[in-house]
Structures are given as structure tokens and as C-alpha cells.
Amino acid sequence: MSSWAIVGATRGIGFEFVKQLSSDSKNTVIALIRSQATAGQLNELAATRKNIHIIETDISSLSRLEETANSISKVTNGSLDVLIYNAYSAGTDEAKLLPPSAFRGKEDAFKREIDESLSVNLFQAVYTINALLPLVEKSQQKKIVYISSGIGDIPTTRATEMPNLLGYSVSKAAGNIIMAKYAVELKAKGIRTLAMSPGWVETDAARDISNSPEAFQWMLSSFQKMDPRVKGMISTEQSVKAQLSVIGSLDEKLSGAFVSHNGNDKDWF
Numbered sequence: 001m002s003s004w005a006i007v008g009a010t011r012g013i014g015f016e017f018v019k020q021l022s023s024d025s026k027n028t029v030i031a032l033i034r035s036q037a038t039a040g041q042l043n044e045l046a047a048t049r050k051n052i053h054i055i056e057t058d059i060s061s062l063s064r065l066e067e068t069a070n071s072i073s074k075v076t077n078g079s080l081d082v083l084i085y086n087a088y089s090a091g092t093d094e095a096k097l098l099p100p101s102a103f104r105g106k107e108d109a110f111k112r113e114i115d116e117s118l119s120v121n122l123f124q125a126v127y128t129i130n131a132l133l134p135l136v137e138k139s140q141q142k143k144i145v146y147i148s149s150g151i152g153d154i155p156t157t158r159a160t161e162m163p164n165l166l167g168y169s170v171s172k173a174a175g176n177i178i179m180a181k182y183a184v185e186l187k188a189k190g191i192r193t194l195a196m197s198p199g200w201v202e203t204d205a206a207r208d209i210s211n212s213p214e215a216f217q218w219m220l221s222s223f224q225k226m227d228p229r230v231k232g233m234i235s236t237e238q239s240v241k242a243q244l245s246v247i248g249s250l251d252e253k254l255s256g257a258f259v260s261h262n263g264n265d266k267d268w269f
């Protein structure tokens with residue numbers, strides 16, 4: 001019997017976590033969503049699987065998060081084995097494709113670009129983790145996973161030579177260091193944390209960024225500078241299967257690390 005909460009569970013990787021985890025009736029899966037507007041496939045799945053519990057919340061609201069912790073507690077009898085923070089912001093449409101020097105004279109746009117991503121990828125991640133931490137502490141497995149991105153990694157940035165996506169990159173790097181801080185703080189309580197890149201995965205988010213043949217080719221050739229074997233995106237199924245294997249092996253030695261879905265800092269794709 002394991003309980004899991006997935007933050008951002010309507011689509012893409014978050015939905016696939018719900019799908020794969022709920023296929024085992026011994027798992028209790030809490031799908032945390034911000035709105036019903038995009039929850040069609042999640043509702044359909046939940047109608048066929050009694051172990052999926054959908055909870056609407058607002059991760060920017062501390063009071064809603066407290067209510068959410070209470071709602072989860074009622075379902076799981078006061079504990080939560082694994083929390084997966086998967087929600088994210090990609091930055092602003094006006095500025096996400098700009099490199100740092102292009103912000104000369106556009107300092108307000110720079111601030112909006114960074115603030116927008118930090119709000120979800122750092123601040124709300126910490127609010128959510130802190131609200132649910134008492135439940136994690138009372139569980140058997142005691143794991144917290146932050147879905148990050150290789151794009152927030154310095155060696156990956158140097159290898160792929162992608163100069164833009166500043167808000168996304170900066171905020172994911174911030175998320176990585178926060179997960180390492182949680183790991184060292186909570187080690188004595190037996191709580192393990194991890195920042196993990198899911199790979200380049202075929203989802204709405206990845207399609208948004210590579211929404212033309214030119215944009216796709218730019219992403220592909222950037223990634224191929226780092227790993228010539230990359231041919232394109234992997235499926236959500238493949239990514240989540242690999243990520244669940246890494247989460248399964250998350251122990252004190254790995255706690256606080258930033259790894260790929262392959263469980264290391266080399267195979268990012």
C-alpha cells in the first residue's frame with residue numbers, strides 16, 4: 001500500500017504518473033489539479049479506477065494548500081508516501097526566447113520572465129512541499145520528487161548551447177538547489193528528496209516550444225550537440241516508467257541529487 005500525490009495531473013507527464021501508478025490497485029493516487037477545464041481524460045480514468053482521488057487546489061494559496069493537506073489526509077489516513085511536484089511555468093511568451101543580453105532596455109520584461117517562472121517552479125513548489133511535509137513525514141516511504149529540467153543544468157546548457165529560456169532555466173536550477181537543501185535538512189527524519197529531469201518528452205509543453213519544423217530542428221540540433229544519439233522526443237509512457245524506477249531506488253545516497261529519468265547525470269534524453 002503506497003500513497004502518491006501528483007501536482008499537475010491533468011495532462012502530459014503528470015497524467016501519465018497517475019495512469020501508471022493507478023494501474024496497481026494497491027496504490028492510492030491523489031491527482032492535484034488547478035482546474036477541471038483540462039481534466040477530461042483524468043476524470044475518464046478516475047471513473048474506472050477507484051484508487052484515483054482528484055482534488056482541485058490552488059498552489060499559490062497557503063490556505064488552499066492547508067485545506068488540500070487535510071483532504072489528502074482524509075483519503076490516506078494522515079500520511080503521504082511520495083509527493084511528486086510536476087506543475088511548472090515555461091516563462092513569458094514575450095521573452096522566453098530571448099538570450100540575456102537582449103534584455104538591455106527591456107529590464108521590466110526580464111523581471112516578468114524570471115518572476116513568472118519562479119512563482120510556480122520555486123515559490124509554489126516550496127509552499128506545496130511545506131504544506132504536505134507533515135503527511136510525508138508520517139509515511140513509510142517519505143519521498144519528495146521535484147520534476148526539473150536538463151535545461152536548468154549548467155553542463156547541459158554549455159553542451160547544448162541554448163542561450164534562452166531564462167526564466168525556465170533559472171527557476172529549475174533554483175528548484176534543484178532547494179531539493180538538495182530539503183535533503184540535508186530532512187535526512188535525519190528519513191525523508192529523501194530528488195530533482196529529476198523527465199527527458200525530452202512528447203507533451204503539450206514540449207510541442208509548444210517546438211511548434212514549427214524550424215523550432216523542432218533547433219531543439220533537436222541543440223540536444224544532438226550534447227548527445228548525437230537523440231532522434232526526437234520520447235513518449236510519456238517511456239519517461240514515466242523510467243522515472244518510477246528511479247523513484248523506487250531513491251535512498252539516502254541519492255537524496256538531494258539532480259538526475260535524469262535514467263537516474264544519472266549523463267543520459268538526459
Ligand SMILES: NC(=O)c1ccc[n+]([C@@H]2O[C@H](COP(=O)([O-])OP(=O)(O)OC[C@H]3O[C@@H](n4cnc5c(N)ncnc54)[C@H](OP(=O)(O)O)[C@@H]3O)[C@@H](O)[C@H]2O)c1
Pocket residue numbers: 007008009010011012013014015032033034035038059085086087088089120147148149150197198199200201202203204205206
Ligand atoms: N515535456 C518535456 O520535454 C519536459 C522536459 C523537461 C522537463 N519537463 C517538466 O515536466 C513537467 C511536466 O511537463 P509536461 O511536459 O507534462 O507539461 P504539460 O503537458 O504542459 O502539463 C503540465 C501539467 O502541469 C499542470 N500545471 C501547470 N501549472 C499548474 C499549476 N499552477 N497548478 C496546478 N497544475 C499546474 C497543467 O495543468 P493544466 O491542464 O491546468 O494546465 C498540466 O497538468 C514540468 O515540470 C516540466 O518542466 C518536461
